[in-house]
Amino acid sequence: MTTIKAAVCHEFGQPLVVEDVTLRAPQMGEIEVTLDAVAICHSDISFAEGGWGGSLPAVYGHEAAGRISGVGGGVTGLAEGDAVVVTLIRACGACPTCSEGKPVICSTPYDGDKGPLTTTDGGKLHQAMACGAFAEKVVVDQSQVVKISDDIPKEAASLIACGVITGVGAVVNAAQIRAGQDVVVIGAGGVGLNAIQGARIAGARRIVAVDMSEEKLEIAKEFGATDGVLATEKKPFVKAMRAMGRGADAVIVTVGAIPAYDEAPRYLAPGGKVIMVGMPHSGAKSTYEPVVLAAIGQGMQGSKMGDVVIKRDIPWMVDLYKQGRLKLDELISGRWTLDQINEAIADTKTGSAKRNVILFDRN
Numbered sequence: 001m002t003t004i005k006a007a008v009c010h011e012f013g014q015p016l017v018v019e020d021v022t023l024r025a026p027q028m029g030e031i032e033v034t035l036d037a038v039a040i041c042h043s044d045i046s047f048a049e050g051g052w053g054g055s056l057p058a059v060y061g062h063e064a065a066g067r068i069s070g071v072g073g074g075v076t077g078l079a080e081g082d083a084v085v086v087t088l089i090r091a092c093g094a095c096p097t098c099s100e101g102k103p104v105i106c107s108t109p110y111d112g113d114k115g116p117l118t119t120t121d122g123g124k125l126h127q128a129m130a131c132g133a134f135a136e137k138v139v140v141d142q143s144q145v146v147k148i149s150d151d152i153p154k155e156a157a158s159l160i161a162c163g164v165i166t167g168v169g170a171v172v173n174a175a176q177i178r179a180g181q182d183v184v185v186i187g188a189g190g191v192g193l194n195a196i197q198g199a200r201i202a203g204a205r206r207i208v209a210v211d212m213s214e215e216k217l218e219i220a221k222e223f224g225a226t227d228g229v230l231a232t233e234k235k236p237f238v239k240a241m242r243a244m245g246r247g248a249d250a251v252i253v254t255v256g257a258i259p260a261y262d263e264a265p266r267y268l269a270p271g272g273k274v275i276m277v278g279m280p281h282s283g284a285k286s287t288y289e290p291v292v293l294a295a296i297g298q299g300m301q302g303s304k305m306g307d308v309v310i311k312r313d314i315p316w317m318v319d320l321y322k323q324g325r326l327k328l329d330e331l332i333s334g335r336w337t338l339d340q341i342n343e344a345i346a347d348t349k350t351g352s353a354k355r356n357v358i359l360f361d362r363n
């Protein structure tokens with residue numbers, strides 16, 4: 001049992017409160033990680049706004065990196081002192097979806113109300129997304145972490161935990177893009193820029209970024225986009241089509257905006273597919289013309305967390321970063337302390353930020 005500082009959501013739509021909370025010791029199969037960095041993801045914001053419901057009070061945060069500071073029984077291949085990336089991908093390893101190689105959609109439920117966090121007076125405190133990383137330390141299942149080398153900065157490593165694997169994985173694992181194919185990425189934010197660099201790594205021919213902001217289209221080009229189209233234009237898909245010729249083999253929707261979903265199939269080549277990554281709030285509906293998709297063999301496919309297998313995919317991403325082929329440092333637009341988390345969230349909501357990272361001072 002230890003007392004740590006965490007940013008707690010007591011009421012949806014209200015600022016988080018940085019306060020003392022209680023974290024119990026790691027139990028069977030769990031590890032404790034003392035965090036160096038946690039990035040702010042749009043999912044954290046959607047939860048804190050109440051967009052997807054959930055239990056309160058809660059600690060969000062799920063894009064983290066740090067060092068193992070405690071190990072429960074039955075943990076293999078991880079030891080105190082190891083540098084790790086901490087993800088929200090908690091996988092039992094035994095259910096039908098885990099068994100067929102899809103740990104990101106593990107079907108064994110986890111109840112964050114009964115997790116390692118409690119209030120200092122012993123009350124319920126929800127460990128959101130099986131992670132609760134807006135805190136100095138987390139206790140998570142061993143399936144959620146990947147050991148990394150010491151020489152990668154933790155602020156860069158933290159980004160891999162969600163935004164990077166989600167974007168790169170959507171292209172490489174979900175769309176299975178191969179050299180010479182064309183890709184459209186809608187939204188050039190934290191996930192979109194990673195889908196763009198995933199397409200570059202996969203060898204795509206044309207990579208068309210679509211965004212509301214001219215400035216973000218310029219940044220997209222630094223990450224590998226060959227063309228940029230303003231989403232505010234009338235029929236942006238016409239301009240994108242001109243750049244590609246026959247249309248996209250894959251359209252990666254990385255934003256939760258409904259108009260982006262409505263228009264996504266319009267960018268497709270015959271046989272192409274929309275990869276649905278961005279998550280609108282619960283209840284939001286999109287419309288499209290099914291006859292077109294049916295007639296020319298197109299499809300739509302959801303992709304959670306880039307369909308990754310973290311112990312396979314995170315090590316190669318770390319290696320690409322070290323080679324200079326995967327940009328991580330360039331994704332960070334702001335560095336903040338835990339006490340500044342509400343400012344960091346506000347900055348993320350403006351839409352102009354790439355990734356804001358909370359750094360924990362260890363003096």
Ligand SMILES: [Zn+2]
Binds near residue numbers: 041
């Ligand atoms: Zn995330």
Ligand SMILES: [Zn+2]
Binds near residue numbers: 093094095097099106
């Ligand atoms: Zn499972």
